[in-house]
Amino acid sequence: VQIEEVGRQASIELLSRLRLGRLACARDNQPYVTPFYYCYNDGYILSFSTVGQKIEWMRSNPRVCVQVDEIKGPQQWTCVIVFGRYEELPHSPEWHQMREMVHSLLEQYGNWWEPGFAQTIIGGAARPLVPVFFRIFIEQVTGHKASPGNDAAAAKISAPKSGGWWQRLRKGS
Amino acid sequence: VQIEEVGRQASIELLSRLRLGRLACARDNQPYVTPFYYCYNDGYILSFSTVGQKIEWMRSNPRVCVQVDEIKGPQQWTCVIVFGRYEELPHSPEWHQMREMVHSLLEQYGNWWEPGFAQTIIGGAARPLVPVFFRIFIEQVTGHKASPGNDAAAAKISAPKSGGWWQRLRKGS
16 A cells, blocks of 8 residues: 655645535543534635534634545545634624525535434424534645555555564564 | 434444544644544454554543444434543553454454554654554443434424525524
8 A cells, every 4th residue: 555645735625525524623632523514615614513512612612623535445545634723604794605605515415414403302402403604714734645556665564464563563572 | 304312232333333433532622533444342442553643642632532424325324423532552461362353453454554654654754663552442422323204303304495594594684
């Protein structure tokens, strides 16, 4: 397997092309990761949720991480990781266009945003249904890509079949 | 769409059946999430990596979150989220059996664990190659499952087509 770094532009291209990612937030140093649908626009990742654990955590700590990937197999994948900052889109007229953009995304993906909504009914919880538009400002983006590869370096780093550090490690000697 | 909670046992069953998940850790309240291969065994998630950002962060803060899912579409998915604690498996004989188990996983997935290794060569970085076996003690596991559904509750919570809070929200009024 051959691993290459993916530059910023190619990483952004992957982010633009995909819609499903994983969003991690943290509170008191406890991380929390969920799948989410998003769309990329001009340096930002746009999405929508209803108020709940994820939104509450991101309000209290805006530092987030978004991870997207295309995994065809253990030796063939591309993975992009974003460090970013959560920003809520206020319910005011000047954010109309941004909300329209997120709304188009919603329509494209049907009812995907309903989990938060549905839970309020099924769980019988008292929390009100408060829809939230948010975006993530991309502070840092890094990407890596694996391909089967067949060069000398790749051969050199294949798993040792016997002997060497690998066997010693397994045997605990 | 109809959302149900998935009980602990069904959540563990999904964890057992899948091999690819996302692992989130955090340092100084900055979350970091990466895809990883794992196997489930008796209350623990087992995996392997080489020393790098992820391992360093989990050593400094063992609180982690693991997320796995089967996503067939926006209305049909199962998602399981684990809050857990990172534990490194020492390189000593009493951990032999555990290492064997992780090693079987490695073999099953070929060279998936090489990224960390390959990066040390391609990036030309000076950091030594230090393989690390670890497990995550499952402190809390929750699961949710969405299915298209067609009951009254599901109909009631479908997206409003016009009017109501949704339109008002979009228009910012």
